Amino acid sequence: MPSNLELFIADFHRVKNLGFSPSRRSNSTGIGKTFEDLIGVAENNLREADLHGFEIKSQRNLSESYVTLFTKSPTMPKGANTYLRENYGSPDSCYPDIKVLHTSIFCGRFNTHVSGASFSLEIDYTNERLYILVDCNGRIDRSVYYSFEQLRRAIQKIENLAFVRAETQRIDDIEHFHFTQATIFSSFISFENFLLLLDGGVIMYDVRVGAYKTGNKKGKTHDHGSGFRIKRENMARLYGEFNIVE
Template sequence: MKHDLIVSEFKRIKELGFVKNVKNDSSDGSIGNTFEYHLNVKENNLTEADFDDFEVKAKDEATTSVRSLFTKKPTFPPKGDGYMLSQWGYPDPNHPTKNKLNTSIYGHRWSLVDEKYNMRLEVEDDKIYLHVTDPTTSKTLNRTVYWDYEAIKKGSKKLKNLFTVVAKREKREDGYYFHYTNATVYLNYIGTDNFISLIKEGLLRYDHRIGVTGINNKRGPGKPHNHGGGFRIDGKYLPKLYQTVIEID
């Protein structure tokens, strides 16, 4: 079976019990980084799958955070993240001279941003448009930003098969430790048309994640920091993206 190796590796890592965090933070990202370290996968932001044709994602058992599928800048305009920040960014409360843009944009409803803009995703002519209107008058302010289907296909290339891991987190004197307890195998990504349908239903969304660094950042506070805008989905809807789902204890 195509998933035998990664399941075997998961069970090996599970048997290790609590393993020390390999990163300096304790986010879900560090849970994934630590798991991949024990898989002997180098940290990367590549468009290819992480391990043996599987994309690997991890989370804390106590969190209900949405799953990031892939980051993707708009097809148009060029340098789209910077353009969107310049158009619709708003002051960071801790660094008022710096702008941020943190939003969740859906295809089935409007999202109010900074009390100034309504935003939603609209699918038309093989493109996903970001439609921005005035919340008071409903007048269209902008509908030029878009992602084309080819960009979605490229971004989802690594999602062909997905392996998600859940971990317990424990804080000790020398840092955080994680114990990987269960996992789920997702086989055979269904495709772009299904992806688009989930956007229209509001089950899959686009998040802007453009902000500034905090006080503990090694670059210093108040520096521009783009976490990477991308398409995300609540974990409970992940099975809608795949033909086969297998739970691993």
């Protein structure tokens, strides 16, 4: 019986052999949606991995951006992103009556934000919490945090991960993707190693709460989720093994 790895490789080669395929979605998430449609993954936010036990991440060949490992709302308080946005966000450029919050946060140092607030991460090993700290005029707000238990559960989805690369071109003004390479990561090292990489600034935390600019939700808050992200060249530091499939 084929292993999960063999099954994934066979499905990837099937998609690769299709050549360029039109994007299934017009925005920046089109590459992921297109690959998942072609390989046969139903779009989901479930705890389980996408296909044959592998969570799938995809990126354009020329992109140097961070890869989102997973998105998860903080444990406390309920509606944490709304709390952060309303208290420490800044007016949207198009809809100044709406506060938005886009900020990248690292452990051990406070960033700067247009609102005047500063953000940092703090790992509390004693109480097993990851705090999102906010410094506002010298007052530190420690209201928002993740429990280690919640983070462990979220990480289960990326214990095996396939990072898919694609060439891109526009045909008849529609972006097309040719999926050419997959790096398959397995043997996730440990939760403790994840925390060490977070503490060392290798993994960052993004809050991305904006406003819809088009459609029937135009002018309303758009929460893209709070995500833990890593540069693609550092992904191997999370795993014991990886294989490149072309």
